[in-house]
Amino acid sequence: MDVREKLNILSAAAKYDVSCTSSGSRRSAPPRGLGDACPAGICHTWSSDGRCISLLKILLSNACKYDCAYCANRRSNDIPRATFTPKEVIDLTLEFYRRNYIEGLFLSSAVVGSPDATMERLVKVVKELRTVHRFGGYIHLKSIPGASEKLLHEAGLYADRTSVNIEVPSERSLTYLAPEKNYASVYAPMNYFAERKIEYGGSRGRYTPNFLPAGQSTQMIVGASGETDFQILTLSAGFYRQQRLKRVYFSGYVPVNADKRLPALTTKPPLLREHRLYQADWLMRFYKFDYDEILDAKHPNLDLNLDPKAGWALRHPEFFPVDLQTADYEMILRVPGIGVKSAQLIVSSRRYCKIRLETLKKMGVVLKRAKYFIYHPDIPAGVRQFYPEMIRPLLLAPSKTQQLDLFDSTPLLLPSAPATTNSLPSVFPSTNVIPAKAGISLPKPHLLAAG
Numbered sequence: 001m002d003v004r005e006k007l008n009i010l011s012a013a014a015k016y017d018v019s020c021t022s023s024g025s026r027r028s029a030p031p032r033g034l035g036d037a038c039p040a041g042i043c044h045t046w047s048s049d050g051r052c053i054s055l056l057k058i059l060l061s062n063a064c065k066y067d068c069a070y071c072a073n074r075r076s077n078d079i080p081r082a083t084f085t086p087k088e089v090i091d092l093t094l095e096f097y098r099r100n101y102i103e104g105l106f107l108s109s110a111v112v113g114s115p116d117a118t119m120e121r122l123v124k125v126v127k128e129l130r131t132v133h134r135f136g137g138y139i140h141l142k143s144i145p146g147a148s149e150k151l152l153h154e155a156g157l158y159a160d161r162t163s164v165n166i167e168v169p170s171e172r173s174l175t176y177l178a179p180e181k182n183y184a185s186v187y188a189p190m191n192y193f194a195e196r197k198i199e200y201g202g203s204r205g206r207y208t209p210n211f212l213p214a215g216q217s218t219q220m221i222v223g224a225s226g227e228t229d230f231q232i233l234t235l236s237a238g239f240y241r242q243q244r245l246k247r248v249y250f251s252g253y254v255p256v257n258a259d260k261r262l263p264a265l266t267t268k269p270p271l272l273r274e275h276r277l278y279q280a281d282w283l284m285r286f287y288k289f290d291y292d293e294i295l296d297a298k299h300p301n302l303d304l305n306l307d308p309k310a311g312w313a314l315r316h317p318e319f320f321p322v323d324l325q326t327a328d329y330e331m332i333l334r335v336p337g338i339g340v341k342s343a344q345l346i347v348s349s350r351r352y353c354k355i356r357l358e359t360l361k362k363m364g365v366v367l368k369r370a371k372y373f374i375y376h377p378d379i380p381a382g383v384r385q386f387y388p389e390m391i392r393p394l395l396l397a398p399s400k401t402q403q404l405d406l407f408d409s410t411p412l413l414l415p416s417a418p419a420t421t422n423s424l425p426s427v428f429p430s431t432n433v434i435p436a437k438a439g440i441s442l443p444k445p446h447l448l449a450a451g
């Protein structure tokens with residue numbers, strides 16, 4: 001199999017891993033080196049299906065020894081398999097970078113052989129890119145659960161960001177859907193990186209390594225198991241606090257395998273739920289909300305018809321209306337229709353003058369939402385009365401825009417391999433290709449997760 005064929009298979013295999021933002025890195029070009037993530041940052045572009053494509057985003061291998069129910073790379077699926085050598089990945093990265101196709105690399109892998117064997121190959125790629133080729137571009141490297149601390153340490157020295165995917169939002173469901181995985185092996189690399197970040201972050205001496213400058217992230221699949229949004233947000237909040245993750249990504253479950261443990265194949269990806277979770281995540285990261293303010297045991301799921309901030313405001317009429325002339329910054333942030341920048345502008349300008357409605361509009365406040373939640377003498381008295389049951393239908397006014405469908409409406413069913421094909425190679429052979437079952441031509445592979 002030539003490199004082009006491998007690239008087709010392994011770039012498609014990485015498509016549904018969404019934990020790949022490239023922001024936050026401050027690595028500058030080494031002397032006489034190549035690439036620089038610092039001055040230009042990494043430009044994000046988005047493919048037609050909404051995913052980031054500014055990085056060369058590939059798997060090192062999709063020949064996985066595990067059999068996670070939700071993943072198209074699982075060993076029991078009869079799909080084309082391929083594995084890059086480290087040199088092939090290095091050459092591709094450098095050539096693509098020189099042609100200005102990419103600004104960095106997102107490298108993940110299925111588990112081939114053992115976690116350490118896989119991680120060793122991944123680390124070899126980044127280490128050679130940095131030390132031999134003096135590559136200064138952005139690198140996001142997946143960490144393989146179960147890999148040794150020595151390899152994790154090397155990954156942290158050379159990559160900008162790393163991620164290890166938790167995949168399923170509860171250990172019980174993970175054990176059910178991916179019996180060969182457990183939470184301990186996923187938390188171990190996260191905890192290791194978090195501790196090293198603290199250790200190296202304290203002193204910025206000349207010889208202190210620039211350890212994972214863009215931090216860590218993870219991804220959760222939403223809708224493959226029965227966890228509530230409250231459970232998902234609780235887990236996310238824990239990652240932000242304890243493991244100091246930069247981002248938690250949510251990936252609406254895309255059915256690719258016929259498996260009785262999973263929702264039916266006719267199920268559509270829960271994209272609206274994914275979107276609401278991202279909004280709630282935003283509230284936790286930028287609006288000073290705690291996860292248990294957004295949801296609680298009585299309200300375990302986000303309202304799909306209403307954004308989480310408006311939902312919180314309607315459940316807490318005791319805080320409204322808010323007088324923008326006197327309220328705390330934190331309270332202004334909680335008003336639906338007011339963003340971080342607008343709240344800052346309100347606080348900095350109200351010292352000098354009374355804030356007019358026109359000024360609020362210029363500050364970016366969405367008045368058609370905010371007017372129900374703020375006190376302002378120019379807002380008619382009828383609107384100023386805060387009755388949640390009356391406001392809710394007004395906020396639900398039908399939208400003229402429709403969310404684009406990221407996926408084909410018909411789910412793809414990947415063929416299962418006959419029982420004999422689960423003896424995948426235990427090490428990396430030079431051409432470890434398992435041919436697709438005769439007579440089955442796969443449409444574009446819908447692959448979900450790796451590592």
Ligand code: SF4
Pocket residue numbers: 064065066067068071072073074075109110111178449450451
């Ligand atoms: S999720 Fe990762 S470990 Fe599980 S089957 Fe897919 S590639 Fe293998």
